[in-house]
Amino acid sequence: MTLTDLGLLGQPLLAVLAFAAAVAVTDQRRSAVAGTLNAALGLAIALTGIGALLGQPGTLTLGSPIPGIGLLSLAPDRLGGIFLIVVGLVGALSAWFGVGYAHGASATRAAWAAYPIFVWGMAIVPGAGDAVTFLLGWELMALGSTVLLLSEHASRPQVRSAVLWYAAMTHLSFVLLLAGFAVLVGHAGGASWAAIAAQPPTGASASLAFALLAGGFATKAGLVPVHVWLPRAHPEAPSHVSAPMSAAMVKLGVYGLLLLCTRLLPEGPHWWGIGLLLLGGASAVYGILQASVTSDLKRLLAYSTTENLGLMVTGLAVAMLLRTAGQRAVADVALVAVILLVVSHAAFKTVLFLGAGSILHATGERDLDRLGGLARLMPRTATATSIAALAAAALPISSGFVAEWVLLQSLVHGDTRGPGADRVIAIALPITVSLVALTAGLALLTFVKVVGIAFLARARSESAGAAHESPATMTVPLLVGAGLVVALGLVPGWVASGAAYAVGASGVEQVGLGGVALPAVTALLDPVALVLMAVALAVPVAVVTARAARRAPRRTVDLPWGCGGVRVDPMMQYTATSYAEPLVRVFDDALQPTRDLDVTHTTESRYLVRAVAFRQRMVDQVERGLYQPVLGVLEAVGDVGRRAQNGSIQRYLGFSFTALVVVLLVVTW
Amino acid sequence: MTALALAWQVLVAVALTPLLIGVMRQLRARLEGRAGAGVGQPWRDARKLLAKEPLAADGAGPLMAAAPLVLVVSSLVSVALVPLLGIATLAWVPDDLFVVVSVLLVGTVALALLGLESGTAFGGMGSSRHMMIAALVEPTVLVAVYALSVPVGTTALSAILQARMTDPATVVSPVSLLALVALTIVVLAETGRLPVDNPATHLELTMVHEAMVLESSGRDLGWLELGSWLRLTALLGLVVNLALPWGVAADLGVIATLVATVAFAAKLFLAGAIIAAAEVFLAKVRLFRVPELLAGSFVLAFLSVTASYLIV
Numbered sequence: 001m002t003l004t005d006l007g008l009l010g011q012p013l014l015a016v017l018a019f020a021a022a023v024a025v026t027d028q029r030r031s032a033v034a035g036t037l038n039a040a041l042g043l044a045i046a047l048t049g050i051g052a053l054l055g056q057p058g059t060l061t062l063g064s065p066i067p068g069i070g071l072l073s074l075a076p077d078r079l080g081g082i083f084l085i086v087v088g089l090v091g092a093l094s095a096w097f098g099v100g101y102a103h104g105a106s107a108t109r110a111a112w113a114a115y116p117i118f119v120w121g122m123a124i125v126p127g128a129g130d131a132v133t134f135l136l137g138w139e140l141m142a143l144g145s146t147v148l149l150l151s152e153h154a155s156r157p158q159v160r161s162a163v164l165w166y167a168a169m170t171h172l173s174f175v176l177l178l179a180g181f182a183v184l185v186g187h188a189g190g191a192s193w194a195a196i197a198a199q200p201p202t203g204a205s206a207s208l209a210f211a212l213l214a215g216g217f218a219t220k221a222g223l224v225p226v227h228v229w230l231p232r233a234h235p236e237a238p239s240h241v242s243a244p245m246s247a248a249m250v251k252l253g254v255y256g257l258l259l260l261c262t263r264l265l266p267e268g269p270h271w272w273g274i275g276l277l278l279l280g281g282a283s284a285v286y287g288i289l290q291a292s293v294t295s296d297l298k299r300l301l302a303y304s305t306t307e308n309l310g311l312m313v314t315g316l317a318v319a320m321l322l323r324t325a326g327q328r329a330v331a332d333v334a335l336v337a338v339i340l341l342v343v344s345h346a347a348f349k350t351v352l353f354l355g356a357g358s359i360l361h362a363t364g365e366r367d368l369d370r371l372g373g374l375a376r377l378m379p380r381t382a383t384a385t386s387i388a389a390l391a392a393a394a395l396p397i398s399s400g401f402v403a404e405w406v407l408l409q410s411l412v413h414g415d416t417r418g419p420g421a422d423r424v425i426a427i428a429l430p431i432t433v434s435l436v437a438l439t440a441g442l443a444l445l446t447f448v449k450v451v452g453i454a455f456l457a458r459a460r461s462e463s464a465g466a467a468h469e470s471p472a473t474m475t476v477p478l479l480v481g482a483g484l485v486v487a488l489g490l491v492p493g494w495v496a497s498g499a500a501y502a503v504g505a506s507g508v509e510q511v512g513l514g515g516v517a518l519p520a521v522t523a524l525l526d527p528v529a530l531v532l533m534a535v536a537l538a539v540p541v542a543v544v545t546a547r548a549a550r551r552a553p554r555r556t557v558d559l560p561w562g563c564g565g566v567r568v569d570p571m572m573q574y575t576a577t578s579y580a581e582p583l584v585r586v587f588d589d590a591l592q593p594t595r596d597l598d599v600t601h602t603t604e605s606r607y608l609v610r611a612v613a614f615r616q617r618m619v620d621q622v623e624r625g626l627y628q629p630v631l632g633v634l635e636a637v638g639d640v641g642r643r644a645q646n647g648s649i650q651r652y653l654g655f656s657f658t659a660l661v662v663v664l665l666v667v668t669w
Numbered sequence: 670m671t672a673l674a675l676a677w678q679v680l681v682a683v684a685l686t687p688l689l690i691g692v693m694r695q696l697r698a699r700l701e702g703r704a705g706a707g708v709g710q711p712w713r714d715a716r717k718l719l720a721k722e723p724l725a726a727d728g729a730g731p732l733m734a735a736a737p738l739v740l741v742v743s744s745l746v747s748v749a750l751v752p753l754l755g756i757a758t759l760a761w762v763p764d765d766l767f768v769v770v771s772v773l774l775v776g777t778v779a780l781a782l783l784g785l786e787s788g789t790a791f792g793g794m795g796s797s798r799h800m801m802i803a804a805l806v807e808p809t810v811l812v813a814v815y816a817l818s819v820p821v822g823t824t825a826l827s828a829i830l831q832a833r834m835t836d837p838a839t840v841v842s843p844v845s846l847l848a849l850v851a852l853t854i855v856v857l858a859e860t861g862r863l864p865v866d867n868p869a870t871h872l873e874l875t876m877v878h879e880a881m882v883l884e885s886s887g888r889d890l891g892w893l894e895l896g897s898w899l900r901l902t903a904l905l906g907l908v909v910n911l912a913l914p915w916g917v918a919a920d921l922g923v924i925a926t927l928v929a930t931v932a933f934a935a936k937l938f939l940a941g942a943i944i945a946a947a948e949v950f951l952a953k954v955r956l957f958r959v960p961e962l963l964a965g966s967f968v969l970a971f972l973s974v975t976a977s978y979l980i981v
Binding site for chain 1: 679691703717719721722724725726727728729730732734738739742744745746749751754759761762763767768771772774777778780782783785786787788789790792793796798801803804805807808810811812814815818819822823824825867887888892940955956957960967971972975978
């Protein structure tokens with residue numbers, strides 16, 4: 001029995017146990033027991049993933065629910081293994097955090113019972129060996145997350161609208177996938193991945209299947225323009241649910257795309273890659289632009305998820321284009337970059353969402369404009385969240401930096417010169433580099449804003465001033481997650497090798513102290529050596545500082561400079577909104593904010609101002625342009641339906657009679 | 670041996686940097702008809718500031734003391750990574766241009782966080798503007814890096830420089846010229862020079878860099894000044910070496926290194942003098958015109974990439 005077999009068996013057992021515990025245990029101890037069992041489930045999933053990544057075979061047959069469609073089976077391959085590790089670790093950390101965090105409405109019987117369904121559903125998707133099992137897992141995951149998302153609906157009305165959006169979009173995704181897989185399975189005559197890959201469709205039916213499946217996966221991955229559920233669902237879910245939703249669940253859309261483009265339909269025309277590139281590039285830039293001007297912390301993180309998923313899809317699209325052009329070595333580097341982005345984003349986004357949860361727990365606020373000064377009151381939360389923010393901004397030494405570095409290296413090494421060069425690549429690559437660079441720049445601003453406004457300076461509201469550090473059950477998972485982010489950034493060699501193994505890429509080597517070398521593009525990155533160099537250069541600076549500090553120690557004064565003024569009110573400080581104001585002006589056309597400025601004058605003179613009120617509202621332009629018209633039509637149709645069904649019995653009898661006549665006409669035709 | 674050469678490079682850069690600032694200020698003063706404080710004044714300022722006590726506001730966090738150190742170390746690392754004197758690099762820390770850019774960004778972020786930590790309106794204002802400029806500069810930087818890397822097939826600076834030394838004709842190719850002009854605008858924006866930011870301003874409302882360091886004093890301010898000046902040396906040194914690759918040491922010999930040191934000092938001061946002279950005739954552009962300037966530099970960098978396909 002291999003590790004994979006063992007993990008596959010352990011998962012359903014632990015899931016059932018966690019479900020039973022949620023139902024049976026009393027209110028006081030439910031979070032502790034169910035949270036621990038869910039964390040164990042997550043670890044079992046991660047172990048399965050490690051086994052699968054190491055190439056140990058493992059199969060679990062679940063039986064056949066409907067006769068004639070073959071057996072449902074779980075048989076994770078290496079690519080699935082990486083995603084199982086991601087899902088498992090994210091699930092484990094979030095459930096552990098939930099032990100201390102879940103309370104009240106988010107710790108009810110239904111909420112904790114849905115948690116194992118959600119987590120196990122996420123593990124079935126990358127473990128599935130055939131399309132039917134995949135779709136089953138996909139629906140379990142959707143079901144579990146919808147119940148969890150609903151948990152706080154009684155206290156906040158926004159939750160209901162968020163659930164409606166989420167349910168509609170997730171079912172749109174399911175319908176597209178169902179149709180897409182139907183095309184593939186119908187052609188291959190079997191539902192298993194091996195059967196589909198052995199007999200892929202060609203021509204128009206291949207393109208149809210690709211378009212349907214890519215659309216379905218993009219909806220789950222939250223890419224523009226089907227991202228609208230993300231900024232609604234992530235903020236309204238309890239934080240220990242938003243973390244796995246954002247860090248693991250949306251990643252399964254990327255898994256689906258990778259499965260589709262590398263295994264099921266590896267040979268496709270040029271436009272598949274171009275389509276994905278447009279989707280990915282637009283999502284990256286649009287997502288981070290919205291994030292940079294948003295003040296709601298969890299909404300900001302949701303938009304940043306769209307950005308990161310956009311970067312992953314961009315990498316995948318570039319790999320497809322390069323592969324079509326015959327540049328396999330560089331394409332492999334791009335694929336490795338995709339996996340590194342997946343792993344890195346999972347690590348830092350978990351910490352960021354859990355950190356937002358810790359702040360919410362301590363202050364009751366998730367609006368950055370009302371936070372501030374939390375570094376002193378919540379040092380552990382602040383440390384962990386700041387480290388994750390560094391990674392989100394792709395700064396060294398963090399996981400995000402390594403992933404983005406590999407992505408950029410693959411982008412600049414696509415061969416675009418000479419008469420034989422592919423023209424599409426020659427146009428696509430420089431534009432992609434510019435988009436990735438703009439995304440990186442705006443991400444930097446966004447996460448400086450998050451850290452600077454939430455943790456530094458002075459509290460901007462009473463609730464932020466009265467914050468307290470969260471209990472150890474919450475801060476320890478946060479710090480463990482932050483440790484993972486740093487470890488992934490310091491010794492990326494291991495993960496990069498694992499990623500290369502998962503996508504079957506050659507040309508990734510480990511060098512030095514856990515560094516990563518990419519001989520295909522003659523590049524090398526050894527973060528430990530870079531840190532050692534920085535430490536060596538920091539020594540003289542530290543010596544000078546220490547000597548000077550002995551002679552002239554720091555002196556605390558009430559106001560060191562203050563520009564001749566006095567610190568009247570913490571509201572004199574810059575807020576998140578004012579921090580992003582220059583950016584709103586620069587991107588005015590894309591964002592189209594609505595602003596109201598009311599100036600009231602004193603009665604004595606028009607030249608004296610009594611009060612100024614300023615309001616700014618950001619509306620997602622994609623939503624306004626694309627969804628509002630569709631929703632309008634749907635509502636009109638609903639109105640007609642309501643008028644047709646007014647409850648009068650005569651009318652219903654008339655309907656039945658008409659239906660009967662139509663049926664008879666059709667039958668006798 | 671390589672480590673020694675790098676240590677020498679850092680030492681030379683640290684010694685020359687205040688002089689570079691002194692030359693630029695003195696030249697500007699003379700051109701404006703003032704006497705000026707002398708070339709050595711920045712050195713004297715730095716020494717004085719480093720010995721003075723820093724003041725901390727009541728309730729200020731450890732970041733007030735840490736950010737200046739982070740800035741100065743990030744600047745030192747980038748000075749060590751960029752091939753200023755020779756093209757020798759450590760085997761495990763290659764002078765990858767993407768890494769250099771990211772290391773400089775660490776300093777940028779440290780400054781921005783410092784501006785917010787002080788909790789004053791001016792600090793936040795400077796920080797917000799600083800990050801907006803940094804965000805918009807990023808596309809130009811990376812596309813210019815791309816353009817420079819296409820002819821040699823790597824983003825390692827030493828390889829790029831080596832190619833220019835062996836074939837100086839590539840320096841005046843359209844690819845190289847466009848990329849250099851784009852990079853020069855980047856250097857001006859990143860180091861807070863005119864027309865993006867006025868380093869000599871006394872009006873808080875127009876400040877970018879100065880607004881962030883308003884609340885720092887003494888030793889903290891000393892490190893902040895030194896760190897920002899070192900950024901100028903690293904970036905300007907990179908551009909002059911790419912534009913004039915002569916005098917850069919090809920080996921680690923003592924004589925070659927000394928020649929390279931003198932040549933580097935001459936090139937650096939020349940470039941500084943040109944910037945200072947140009948600044949006399951330039952006015953600071955309005956903050957919301959800066960994106961237009963940066964968009965212009967981005968177009969140049971992009972043209973440079975497209976040109977690199979046509980000219981092999």
